[in-house]
Amino acid sequence: AQSVTQLGSHVSVSEGALVLLRCNYSSSVPPYLFWYVQYPNQGLQLLLKYTSAATLVKGINGFEAEFKKSETSFHLTKPSAHMSDAAEYFCAVSVGAGSYQLTFGKGTKLSVIP
Amino acid sequence: GAGVSQSPRYKVAKRGQDVALRCDPISGHVSLFWYQQALGQGPEFLTYFQNEAQLDKSGLPSDRFFAERPEGSVSTLKIQRTQQEDSAVYLCASTIGTSPNNEQFFGPGTRLTVL
Numbered sequence: 001a002q003s004v005t006q007l008g009s010h011v012s013v014s015e016g017a018l019v020l021l022r023c024n025y026s027s028s029v030p031p032y033l034f035w036y037v038q039y040p041n042q043g044l045q046l047l048l049k050y051t052s053a054a055t056l057v058k059g060i061n062g063f064e065a066e067f068k069k070s071e072t073s074f075h076l077t078k079p080s081a082h083m084s085d086a087a088e089y090f091c092a093v094s095v096g097a098g099s100y101q102l103t104f105g106k107g108t109k110l111s112v113i114p
Numbered sequence: 115g116a117g118v119s120q121s122p123r124y125k126v127a128k129r130g131q132d133v134a135l136r137c138d139p140i141s142g143h144v145s146l147f148w149y150q151q152a153l154g155q156g157p158e159f160l161t162y163f164q165n166e167a168q169l170d171k172s173g174l175p176s177d178r179f180f181a182e183r184p185e186g187s188v189s190t191l192k193i194q195r196t197q198q199e200d201s202a203v204y205l206c207a208s209t210i211g212t213s214p215n216n217e218q219f220f221g222p223g224t225r226l227t228v229l
Contacts, residue, residue, distance in 0.1 A: 004156075032215045043118065043205065043220035044157070051215040090156050100214035101147055101170070104156030 002027040002093045006105035014113045019063075019078040021108050023091030026072065033074040034092040034102065035065055044090065050074060061085070086112045116140070118221035120206050126227045127196045135191045135224045139208030146189050147218060148181055149205040157205050163189060164212055196228045 007022040025031055032051050036044040048059025055067045061084075065076045074091060088109045092102040119138045127133050139146050145164055149157035150173075159173040165186040174181070178197075183189040193200055203223040209216035 009154075036220075041222065043222045044207075045220070046217050049215065049217065092156075094214045100145075100212070100216075101159035101162055101173070102149075102157070102218060103159070106154070106156050 002031060002095055002103050004091050004093050004103055004105035006089075006091050006108050008108055009106065010109045010111070012111040012113060013081045015083060016080050019076070019081045019085065019110065021076040021089050021091075021110065023065075023074045023076065023105060024072050025074060025091070025093045027093055027095055029095050032094045033065075033067060034094070035059065035063070035074075035076050036090045036092060036104075038088045038090065038107075040087075047076070047089075081110075081112045083112050083114065086110055118206055118208055118219050120204075120221040120224050122224060123222065124225050124227075126229065128229055129198060130195050132192065132194045133196055133226065135193075135204050135226070137189045137191070137206030137208075137221060139187065139189070139206070140210075140219055141187075143208035143210050143219075144186075145209040145212055145216070146183060147207045147209075148189070148191050149207065150175075151203040151205055151223070153202070160191070160204075193226075196226075198228050201226055201228045 003026045005024045034049045035047040048057045050067045058064045091105045121136045148160040151157040161181045162170040163183040178194045180192045205223045206221045207218040
């Protein structure tokens with residue numbers, strides 16, 4: 001079975017500062033990894049995904065994530081935070097078997113301080 | 115519309131009532147997923163359809179939960195004899211294919227409150 005751990009349920013950064021949201025996964029088979037963002041009262045929107053083509057993945061809105069197999073990590077970063085980045089972020093894993101459902105972490109709420 | 119839609123957006127039920135939640139996936143999407151998101155938690159898988167076939171219902175928490183997708187498009191999640199622990203946001207997602215790296219497109223969810 002696969003699982004996802006997101007360190008820090010709440011992260012605050014100043015506008016213009018580096019954003020770093022941590023995600024570690026557990027999987028017995030090579031995983032597919034995703035980062036989703038959720039704004040209040042909205043559905044989840046895909047930021048980026050890792051599908052084994054490249055370890056450094058670039059997504060929308062200036063976000064990127066690096067897959068590190070040795071650390072079983074897939075941390076999300078953005079060089080400079082913007083007020084509009086304030087939202088909840090979910091890391092998720094899918095494995096190439098079964099119904100391909102996503103297994104999500106508990107989420108990290110990002111606050112951006114002006 | 116271009117996205118996944120869900121109705122109603124909000125539902126308040128008295129304990130013991132039956133509820134039905136609707137999901138309209140993106141047209142042509144083969145796969146459909148239901149997830150339950152409790153307050154302060156990440157979404158948790160409930161069930162999966164490929165066209166009209168329910169291939170995985172391992173996440174349904176009890177036999178009070180039932181889902182269907184009879185014509186391979188619209189899906190309904192039904193909860194019988196609702197309990198307070200059923201209070202959550204129910205999310206529907208669809209994907210164009212059946213590959214594990216397909217992007218899942220999520221609807222806005224139905225927030226169910228059981229009093």
